[in-house]
Amino acid sequence: MECLFCAIVNKKIPSKIVYEDNICVVVLDIAPASLGHMLVIPRKHYETSFHIPDDEYEHIMNVARKAAMVVMKVNKCLGVNIIDRIGEYAGQKFPHATIHVIPRYKDDKIMIGWQPKKVDEGILDGLASKFKPIFSSLNIKVKKKVVEVKKSKEEIKVKKKDKKEIIYLKPKIPKP
Numbered sequence: 001m002e003c004l005f006c007a008i009v010n011k012k013i014p015s016k017i018v019y020e021d022n023i024c025v026v027v028l029d030i031a032p033a034s035l036g037h038m039l040v041i042p043r044k045h046y047e048t049s050f051h052i053p054d055d056e057y058e059h060i061m062n063v064a065r066k067a068a069m070v071v072m073k074v075n076k077c078l079g080v081n082i083i084d085r086i087g088e089y090a091g092q093k094f095p096h097a098t099i100h101v102i103p104r105y106k107d108d109k110i111m112i113g114w115q116p117k118k119v120d121e122g123i124l125d126g127l128a129s130k131f132k133p134i135f136s137s138l139n140i141k142v143k144k145k146v147v148e149v150k151k152s153k154e155e156i157k158v159k160k161k162d163k164k165e166i167i168y169l170k171p172k173i174p175k176p
């Protein structure tokens, strides 16, 4: 049987597509956690996000962020969770990487949270010393500095094209 998400992106089964490009497709979830819940689905069949090339993943996450801005503007929701579930233990249901964009509303009864636990500082130091050299070896580089936050007006300085878009969407994040 063909993968459900491959069938969606290849339009073999109908879905509510709201955006698509050569890398990904955005659809409305047919069983949403809340109204406006969207899925950002890579066109190619990648089992998890770990299998997606960096540049494609960057694009997909950027599309997810834009989807969050769109639903915020249209549905006037109060916040948005962007969720990537990697592995069944993390709640991944299908073996095709998918990013969930879940708008949040007052008293929406959606549970995304955890109880903070106590941990010895020595254990954290031990972990940090194991993580650090691996991060260094990954050679993660910032390609270019695109975003600067101006403290006075919290204005986002971006390229002209992006600026227009962000001003249009006016993402205002309310506080509880």
Ligand SMILES: [Zn+2]
Pocket (backbone or CB within 6 Å): 003, 004, 005, 006, 007, 044, 045, 046, 095, 096
């Ligand atoms: Zn697939």
